[in-house]
Amino acid sequence: MIKLRKLTKSYGEKKALNSIDLDINEGEILGLVGESGSGKSTLAKLLIGLETPTSGTIENPYRSQIVFQDPYSSMNPRMNIMSIIAEPLHIKRIPNAKQRVLELIQQVGLSPDHLTRYPHSFSGGQRQRICIARALALKPQFLICDEPTSALDIHCQSQIIKLLKDLQAEMNLTILFITHDLPLIRAIADRIAVLHQGNLVELAESETLYNDPKNSYTKRLLDAIPASWCSKSRRDKAPL
Numbered sequence: 001m002i003k004l005r006k007l008t009k010s011y012g013e014k015k016a017l018n019s020i021d022l023d024i025n026e027g028e029i030l031g032l033v034g035e036s037g038s039g040k041s042t043l044a045k046l047l048i049g050l051e052t053p054t055s056g057t058i059e060n061p062y063r064s065q066i067v068f069q070d071p072y073s074s075m076n077p078r079m080n081i082m083s084i085i086a087e088p089l090h091i092k093r094i095p096n097a098k099q100r101v102l103e104l105i106q107q108v109g110l111s112p113d114h115l116t117r118y119p120h121s122f123s124g125g126q127r128q129r130i131c132i133a134r135a136l137a138l139k140p141q142f143l144i145c146d147e148p149t150s151a152l153d154i155h156c157q158s159q160i161i162k163l164l165k166d167l168q169a170e171m172n173l174t175i176l177f178i179t180h181d182l183p184l185i186r187a188i189a190d191r192i193a194v195l196h197q198g199n200l201v202e203l204a205e206s207e208t209l210y211n212d213p214k215n216s217y218t219k220r221l222l223d224a225i226p227a228s229w230c231s232k233s234r235r236d237k238a239p240l
Contacts, residue, residue: 001026007056016042018198029175031189038195062142065135069147071127082115104133125156
């Protein structure tokens, strides 16, 4: 679906991404993990067109949208929820925007009664649902989720993960899910890509990577997970 070839991004002398080769398959959830500063968010910005590569190519012919890490700061506090979700529809001059918003707000598990309210009156999990609804307004095929659960407690995390998995199946979405949370990504991703200092150091099926990591950095990440998270019974329960 999406092909990255020799993708490099530099900021002055610092290389945020170094010659990344990566394919994202149609209909999959690809997890992207790495420590802070590894290049995860830079890759997301390149894919959505918020940044331009220093060199290399991106083949992404699909309609794409992004869900940001902090739902509150990614919404205009002076706009009500109806206006926030409808904004991309109005920009693209899509008819019947109100009906589309009504469908979306229910699709993400909220009520039409919420549409007249403002962002400050919602919990973090509810705000992220609103941001997901806005991202889906133009019916994207590819959804980038840039650490969308990092600001949420574990209960809200599980709800958002379940919602994304349900939406992915319902809408045949391809999702890039970016996080530093390895137990979390194991619960949602089909494959996992590992970034370290701007380099793609490992790419494997989710269970393969957990059970038989090849790269020393991946092994260190996995060794940092508490043993209780690595047991099958705990994995099956968390975070869903």
